[in-house]
Amino acid sequence: MSRFSGSTDVPVLTADEMRAWDSxxxxxxxxxxxxxxxxxxxxAASVVDRLYPHGRVAVAVGSGNNGGDALVLARTLAAWGRDVIAVQAGSRMPDEALLHGWRIPVVPAEGAAEAFGGAATIVDGLLGTGATGAPREAYALVIRAMNDSARPVVALDGPSGVDLTTGAAPGEAVRAAVTVTFGAPKRGLLLFPGRGLAGRIVAVEVGFAPREGDAARLITPAWAHQLLPAVPPDAHKGRMGRVVIVAGRAGMAGACVLAGTGALRAGAGMAVLVTPEANRVIVQSALPEALYTDRDTADAMEVQRGAAAVVAGPAMGTDDDSLAFLDAIARGSDVPLLLDADALTLLARDPGLRERMDRPLLLTPHPGEAGRLLSSSIKEITADPFAAAAALAERFRCAVLLKGTPSLVAETGRGTRVNVAGHAGLATGGNGDVLGGVIGALLARGMEPADAAAAGLYFSGRAAELAGRGRGLLPTDVADVLPDALLKVPVPGSSLNLPGILLDLPAAV
Ligand SMILES: NC(=O)C1=CN([C@@H]2O[C@H](COP(=O)(O)OP(=O)(O)OC[C@H]3O[C@@H](n4cnc5c(N)ncnc54)[C@H](OP(=O)(O)O)[C@@H]3O)[C@@H](O)[C@H]2O)[C@@H](O)CC1
Ligand SMILES: Nc1ncnc2c1ncn2[C@@H]1O[C@H](COP(=O)(O)OP(=O)(O)O)[C@@H](O)[C@H]1O
Ligand SMILES: [K+]
Structure with missing residues (x-):
């Protein structure tokens, strides 16, 4: 389960942004x-000593400042009484003065396999934010020896070989058990394959000045909870937000039920399900707490009147009738509108829909839908999801939640928000529908679209964490524990029990 400090503000930085912050x-x-x-x-030495307190530590040293970190760590552990050996990968060592006169045995890259074989733990101080391209030969050799050693590797700042901006691994790359990253998590640690290679990610505070500007930020528990409007003791259903959900063509009642469940489990005062008559019995049996409206009658337009937010799209259909209906819904009110799933396909077909509506808007595409909206491929979207989310926000002048690992929330002029709550148990059809309902409920309580999207991601992810990690988690299981996720701010801190830990994220497995 992810653990955070109590901070509301943890930036996620590219290698360039990190260097600019350093300087x-x-x-x-x-x-x-x-x-x-x-x-x-x-x-980093404290983390190594806490997690791996016994046996020799072999430290791989590159020739830049990442190697400098490695030498200081080696000297510190030696001074703490640990048995330490260094492996030199670069043509030169960083300034030996960093060792403060401590004598650490150093072996060349060719001796890496033997040195690692004789160690209990390995520290990767080869390459950090200054790396470019695939690791060159001596470095590649040391990385191969590390990965072949079957010893746990603690990477400094990032696993060497991973591009800390894009998460790409163009050549050999370290498979770390733990990455201790400095000042802020790097973007490339949160994007696959980097996320998979980084292992457990521990971000530590190291003395940087407060950050300015609109860099990307993590969606932290403290931030999400602080946004959540309190439930007044004299609340009544009319004040808790009425969410209209347009979902489920004939025979696809499930999407409608799941979105309605998400909205009600996230605290909406009322959910109105707008779906064809053929779905009536199913939705009213499955979710008797929701109101039902036949999509093919005039009532369907009327229900928007009392709504505080509208969610449209899950399995609603992509035929001409659905487009005409969506167009009427979009123009029919000025309360916040969330478009998901089929509604995004319809928007891609008729982008003019955006110009015909005048209301706060949120799009929640997965990479396939984002590709259709931007006329690009899924590959292009996932290669740079930050750029894709920003491009969608610009193009459609609205907030955008781009689903993926991680899911992102972008809006022009605001820093992108990055979600790290949740796990692969959410990769089941229907979780997107629940998420749409959750965000609908938050919109209905008056949250800005980008805030509602980010908080919705956090609370759904947190609910999945509370529901457990096993296979076969159903979207309804996630929805069932949403009230618990909404109620309690997780206690800050990490099981490492060390000061200065900004974030402690489990390995992605
Ligand atoms: N500044 C600060 O305040 C703080 C910075 N900190 C630390 O500094 C790190 C950044 O250090 P950095 O900028 O020196 O870069 P770094 O990642 O060590 O790599 C550069 C070296 O690698 C080499 N090299 C590059 N690409 C390569 C390749 N493909 N294959 C092989 N070699 C390659 C390159 O060689 P060159 O190309 O110049 O021959 C050069 O020698 C940062 O991640 C953090 O750990 C912390 O101490 C906190 C405070
Ligand atoms: N591996 C994962 N880790 C974290 N969240 C995930 C993962 N897989 C899926 N999710 C989340 O689950 C939701 C699935 O949404 P979507 O793809 O629209 O599914 P559907 O439309 O089938 O319900 C998204 O919020 C997505 O970010
Ligand atoms: K490294």
């Missing part, structure tokens, strides 16, 4: 680079 901290505060390195390496 602006050094420039503005006068703190020497060596002090930042010392703090970073000592924090």
């Amino acid at each position: 602006s901290t050094i420039r503005r505060t006068g703190i020497p680079e060596r002090v930042l390195m010392e703090t970073a390496a000592r924090a």
Whole structure:
């Protein structure tokens, strides 16, 4: 389960943004680079010593500052009484003065396999934010030896060989058990394949100045809970938000039921399900708490009047009738509108729909739907989801939740929000429908579309964590524990029980 500090603000940075933050901290505060390195390496040494307290530690050292971190860590562990050996991968070692006179045995890259074989734990200090392209030969050799050693590897800042901006691994790449990343999680650690190679991700505070600007940020529990409107003790159903859900063509009642369940489990005062007569018996039996309206009567347009938010699209159909109906719904009110699934396919077919409506809008595409909306391929979307989410937000002048691992929320002029709550148990048809309903409920309580989307991702992800990790988790199981996820802010902290941990994310398995 992901664990956070109590911070509402944890940035997610590209390698360039990280370097800019380094240098602006050094420039503005006068703190020497060596002090930042010392703090970073000592924090990483604490993590290594806490998780792997016994046996020899072999430290792989590159020639840049990532290697500098590795030398400081090696010296620190040696001073703490640990048995340490270094493997030199670069043509030169970082400044030996970093060792403060401690004598650490150093072997060349060719001796890596033997050195790792004789160690209990390996530390990867080969490449960090300054790396470009695939690791070159001596580095590649050391990485192969690391991966072949069957020893746990703790990566410093990122697993060497992973592009810390894109998550790509163009050549050999370290498979880490744990990554200790400095100052803020790097974007490439949260994107696959980087996310898979990073193992458990521990982000530690190392003394950077407060960040300015609109970089991407994690959706933290503290942030999501602080957005959540309180339930007043004198609440009544009219004040808790009425969500209209347009979903499920004939024979596809499930999508409608799941979205309605999501809305009610997230605290909507009322859910109105707009779906064809053929689905009536099913939706009213499955979800008697919701109201039903026949999509093919004039009532379907009337129900928008009392609505605080509208969710349209899950399995609603993509034929001409559905397009005409969606068009009427979109123009029929000015309350926030969420478009998902089939409604996104219809929007891709008729982008003019956007110009004909005048209301806060949120799109929640998965990469396939995003590809249709941007006329590009799924491959292009997943290669740079941050760019795709931003392009959609710009193109449709609205908030966008791009589903994926991780799911992102973008809106022009605001920093992208990155979701790390949840797990692969959510990869079951129907979870998107529940999510749409959850966000609908949050919109109906007055949250801005981008905030509702981000909070909806967090609470659904958190519910999946509470529901457990086993296979076969149903969307309704996730929905059932939503009230618990909404009620309790998780206690901050990590099982590492060390100060300064910003984020402790389990390995993606
Ligand atoms: N600055 C700070 O405040 C703080 C920074 N910190 C730490 O510094 C790290 C960034 O350090 P950095 O900028 O020195 O880059 P780094 O990742 O060590 O790589 C550069 C070296 O790798 C080499 N190299 C590059 N590509 C390669 C390839 N494909 N294959 C092989 N070699 C390759 C390149 O060689 P060159 O190309 O120049 O020959 C150069 O020698 C950051 O991740 C964090 O750990 C912390 O201490 C906290 C404070
Ligand atoms: N591996 C995963 N880790 C975290 N969240 C996931 C994972 N797989 C799916 N999800 C989430 O589950 C939801 C599935 O939505 P979607 O693809 O629209 O499914 P459907 O339309 O079939 O209900 C999205 O919010 C997605 O981000
Ligand atoms: K590294």
